[in-house]
Amino acid sequence: MTAVVVPETSTEAIATGRLHVSQVLRRPVPLIALIVILLITVAVILAPLIAPYDPLAQDLDNILAGPSAAHLLGTDELGRDIYSRLLYGGQPALLGVLVASVVFAVFGLILGILAGYLGGWTDRVIGSVLDVLMSLPAIVVILAVLAIFSQSIVAAMFVLGLLSSANLARVTRSMCLALREELFVSAATVSGIGPVRIMFRHVLPSLIGLMVVQVALFAGIALAVQTGLGFLGLATPPPAPSWGGMVGEAAQTMSQSGFFLFVTGAVIAVMTLAFGLLGDGIRDLNADLKGRSSGASKILLHAADGGQPVSPEGIVVEVRDYSVAFSTPSGEKKIVDRISFEVERGQIFGIVGESGSGKTVTALSLLGLLPQNGTVTNGHAWLDGQDLATMSEKQYERIRGKEIGLVSQEPMVALDPLFTIGSQLSEVVSRIGDVPRREVRATVVALLESVKLPEPERLMQKYPHELSGGMVQRVAIAMALAGSPTLLLADEPTTALDVTVQAGILDLLRELRDSRGMTVLLVTHDLGVVAEICDSAIVMSQGRIVDSGSIDHIFYDSDHPYTRALIASTPTLEDGAA
Numbered sequence: 001m002t003a004v005v006v007p008e009t010s011t012e013a014i015a016t017g018r019l020h021v022s023q024v025l026r027r028p029v030p031l032i033a034l035i036v037i038l039l040i041t042v043a044v045i046l047a048p049l050i051a052p053y054d055p056l057a058q059d060l061d062n063i064l065a066g067p068s069a070a071h072l073l074g075t076d077e078l079g080r081d082i083y084s085r086l087l088y089g090g091q092p093a094l095l096g097v098l099v100a101s102v103v104f105a106v107f108g109l110i111l112g113i114l115a116g117y118l119g120g121w122t123d124r125v126i127g128s129v130l131d132v133l134m135s136l137p138a139i140v141v142i143l144a145v146l147a148i149f150s151q152s153i154v155a156a157m158f159v160l161g162l163l164s165s166a167n168l169a170r171v172t173r174s175m176c177l178a179l180r181e182e183l184f185v186s187a188a189t190v191s192g193i194g195p196v197r198i199m200f201r202h203v204l205p206s207l208i209g210l211m212v213v214q215v216a217l218f219a220g221i222a223l224a225v226q227t228g229l230g231f232l233g234l235a236t237p238p239p240a241p242s243w244g245g246m247v248g249e250a251a252q253t254m255s256q257s258g259f260f261l262f263v264t265g266a267v268i269a270v271m272t273l274a275f276g277l278l279g280d281g282i283r284d285l286n287a288d289l290k291g292r293s294s295g296a297s298k299i300l301l302h303a304a305d306g307g308q309p310v311s312p313e314g315i316v317v318e319v320r321d322y323s324v325a326f327s328t329p330s331g332e333k334k335i336v337d338r339i340s341f342e343v344e345r346g347q348i349f350g351i352v353g354e355s356g357s358g359k360t361v362t363a364l365s366l367l368g369l370l371p372q373n374g375t376v377t378n379g380h381a382w383l384d385g386q387d388l389a390t391m392s393e394k395q396y397e398r399i400r401g402k403e404i405g406l407v408s409q410e411p412m413v414a415l416d417p418l419f420t421i422g423s424q425l426s427e428v429v430s431r432i433g434d435v436p437r438r439e440v441r442a443t444v445v446a447l448l449e450s451v452k453l454p455e456p457e458r459l460m461q462k463y464p465h466e467l468s469g470g471m472v473q474r475v476a477i478a479m480a481l482a483g484s485p486t487l488l489l490a491d492e493p494t495t496a497l498d499v500t501v502q503a504g505i506l507d508l509l510r511e512l513r514d515s516r517g518m519t520v521l522l523v524t525h526d527l528g529v530v531a532e533i534c535d536s537a538i539v540m541s542q543g544r545i546v547d548s549g550s551i552d553h554i555f556y557d558s559d560h561p562y563t564r565a566l567i568a569s570t571p572t573l574e575d576g577a578a
């Protein structure tokens with residue numbers, strides 16, 4: 001056997017910010033904001049090279065002049081070139097923002113991680129320090145620092161970063177408390193990995209997304225505070241230029257030249273806005289990524305000898321010697337144990353078994369959606385000849401929704417309560433279905449009609465909570481059909497519904513199979529459902545297949561005691577009548 005490691009933890013992908021170009025282009029605002037920040041920063045750094053004038057050079061014959069070829073942004077009350085002063089004035093401003101942001105990030109993260117991860121007395125001591133930091137009146141402390149350190153903006157911004165880091169530390173601490181409970185952290189501890197390594201290797205990467213957002217938002221605040229101090233004449237003593245100081249000067253001459261105030265205020269406003277939009281945008285991108293890749297599996301595959309599908313024509317899914325295990329604090333737990341089965345194209349194939357038999361884990365692993373601590377430890381699973389067991393997260397992203405659709409037991413979790421049915425389906429249709437913009441609406445209507453929902457146009461205006469359970473499940477099925485998948489994976493699709501609605505959903509699945517030639521893999525604990533709709537099935541118990549075959553075989557020929565017991569425990573109409 002060959003050991004193949006496919007490293008692909010989604011949290012790391014998020015943390016390290018590995019984004020697809022398409023994801024960035026779909027949300028261009030943070031990218032534009034970043035470009036604006038970089039352009040202004042580079043211009044400010046290059047001030048000695050690109051500024052046309054000495055920022056202190058006066059021309060008293062040419063005061064408060066408007067923009068001209070000689071002075072791009074005009075001149076101030078002493079005839080100094082505003083463009084050159086803005087470039088030089090940005091240096092203390094951006095240096096201050098840099099100092100404040102670095103102090104904010106470093107102290108916030110370190111204090112938060114130590115408190116959240118180590119807990120105990122460390123948490124209590126750090127908690128007290130944070131309480132003190134948060135209770136200090138920031139502006140008074142900053143004024144004192146400016147007085148002591150002869151108006152040093154660096155010292156003032158250091159203190160601002162330190163005092164504000166208490167907020168970041170609190171957020172980081174709460175995240176760490178949650179992360180500490182994650183099984184992958186427990187598993188690392190059980191494997192003998194020390195706390196420092198766990199913090200840097202497992203905890204810190206998960207916090208980077210949060211930190212980038214917080215730092216970007218804080219940078220905007222730091223810039224506003226710094227320009228406020230400059231405006232009050234408390235930082236960067238004149239005549240040296242500073243953005244805040246220039247706003248102060250412009251305000252005094254506002255009645256003679258509104259343009260001077262406009263242009264200095266505009267630069268500060270654009271920069272502050274860009275920091276805010278960058279932070280918000282990264283938060284949205286992060287949320288997108290998490291949503292898309294939550295729970296992606298880390299696959300350690302011991303490939304079986306001769307890893308090639310041997311599927312005869314007409315076999316869509318072939319699973320061979322397939323095992324899944326979870327790492328838990330008490331060691332590795334084998335959940336699926338060397339199962340093998342084949343599903344023919346156009347079949348409705350049941351995976352049935354009692355609770356905890358490993359049905360859902362089997363289904364989720366085929367979708368690459370195992371929990372963090374889950375691993376495919378053996379075997380192969382082919383979908384139309386593609387080996388799912390060796391797929392990277394990127395490859396999975398290409399087939400999820402397009403080649404495999406998922407309908408879950410809890411349809412509500414597939415839908416966002418904040419958006420209408422129409423907007424959610426439209427998003428999925430344009431993203432997965434590759435449908436041109438002008439055809440999206442018609443495609444959504446057609447999808448809703450195909451799952452037998454009446455008045456699709458009206459339904460599109462509604463929110464999930466306005467629909468019944470059966471309707472929500474139909475919407476979830478419509479969503480799963482958006483990419484016209486080859487295989488529809490339905491995990492207990494009727495369990496949460498009442499009996500009459502269940503029958504309707506089963507009829508719908510059968511009709512969809514007939515009309516679309518789709519293959520359905522149905523996970524259920526209910527043999528009644530299997531009898532009603534499936535062509536063949538496997539019966540699972542404790543992670544193994546104990547029986548398999550056509551429905552007739554399972555119900556009439558099987559003499560396996562587990563199958564017989566399952567059949568005996570399935571309620572019948574006669575039972576209900578008794």
Ligand SMILES: Nc1ncnc2c1ncn2[C@@H]1O[C@H](COP(=O)(O)OP(=O)(O)OP(=O)(O)O)[C@@H](O)[C@H]1O
Pocket residue numbers: 183326328333335353354355356357358359360361362371373374525
């Ligand atoms: N992240 C996990 N870590 C450890 N064990 C897990 C994890 N997820 C599931 N299990 C265990 O795997 C076993 C199989 O779970 P699975 O969800 O596949 O059962 P099931 O047959 O679908 O039953 P049910 O219908 O009750 O979900 C259970 O014993 C469950 O406790």
